Amino acid sequence: MPAKVHQFPCLSDNFGVLIHDPETGATAAIDAPEAAAVEKALKETGWTLTDILVTHHHADHTQGIPELKAKHKCKVTSPKAEAAKIADTDATYGEGDSVRVGSLEARVIDTPGHTAGHISLVFDKDKIGFFGDTLFSIGCGRVIEGTPAQMWDSLLKIRALPDDITFYCGHEYTQANIKFALTIEPDNPALQKRAAEVDELRAAGKPTLPQTLGTEKAANVFLRADIPSVAAAVGMTGKSAAEVFREIRERKNKF
Numbered sequence: 001m002p003a004k005v006h007q008f009p010c011l012s013d014n015f016g017v018l019i020h021d022p023e024t025g026a027t028a029a030i031d032a033p034e035a036a037a038v039e040k041a042l043k044e045t046g047w048t049l050t051d052i053l054v055t056h057h058h059a060d061h062t063q064g065i066p067e068l069k070a071k072h073k074c075k076v077t078s079p080k081a082e083a084a085k086i087a088d089t090d091a092t093y094g095e096g097d098s099v100r101v102g103s104l105e106a107r108v109i110d111t112p113g114h115t116a117g118h119i120s121l122v123f124d125k126d127k128i129g130f131f132g133d134t135l136f137s138i139g140c141g142r143v144i145e146g147t148p149a150q151m152w153d154s155l156l157k158i159r160a161l162p163d164d165i166t167f168y169c170g171h172e173y174t175q176a177n178i179k180f181a182l183t184i185e186p187d188n189p190a191l192q193k194r195a196a197e198v199d200e201l202r203a204a205g206k207p208t209l210p211q212t213l214g215t216e217k218a219a220n221v222f223l224r225a226d227i228p229s230v231a232a233a234v235g236m237t238g239k240s241a242a243e244v245f246r247e248i249r250e251r252k253n254k255f
């Protein structure tokens with residue numbers, strides 16, 4: 001049976017997400033930004049929390065864990081390189097590992113850059129990806145603990161995934177990201193189309209995620225640093241994609 005996913009807003013601009021296996025009843029929270037919001041989502045869906053799958057150690061992704069763990073006795077799985085920073089971790093995972101939510105199975109890929117040990121989850125059979133604070137729609141996470149080159153490599157790993165993956169991420173930043181992206185690629189039709197769609201969604205108070213990866217690859221300038229027209233737009237023709245990415249990321253930091 002296919003996975004069911006429930007996304008809900010929490011904190012100021014975070015997303016919470018539950019993934020549920022109808023066959024076994026297992027349910028995982030992808031990160032735990034806020035215990036109360038996760039509890040509310042569990043109540044609304046009628047699902048029982050069995051797992052918390054953590055993408056990275058930042059407080060706005062982990063602070064709900066102790067309360068949820070105490071109440072539901074759920075299993076907490078954290079990135080190998082960050083487990084020491086994440087309370088109540090029961091198990092760890094990293095590149096090449098797989099993790100189960102009942103009968104559902106996800107592949108773990110290391111996507112460092114935002115944090116040194118950030119991981120992403122790909123449920124291949126269900127065509128669902130959880131990219132935490134690595135990839136946002138029309139944006140990417142700030143490079144806090146890693147290097148821009150490392151972040152670019154992580155984004156390339158995500159870009160190599162199939163176009164028909166539906167992905168979720170940690171934050172509702174899309175509208176602000178689009179404002180910035182249009183300064184670099186004002187004539188990108190895929191970006192223009194996404195801009196119009198996002199304006200409509202936000203005006204209606206709706207979330208802009210999830211999104212399909214194929215659409216994102218065409219519209220997200222941070223996945224396009226190796227395209228000559230993007231390098232030219234930031235005055236870096238002939239430079240490496242990692243250097244172009246660094247320039248775009250730095251411009252966004254100051255935007």
Ligand SMILES: [Zn+2]
Binds near residue numbers: 056114
């Ligand atoms: Zn973060």
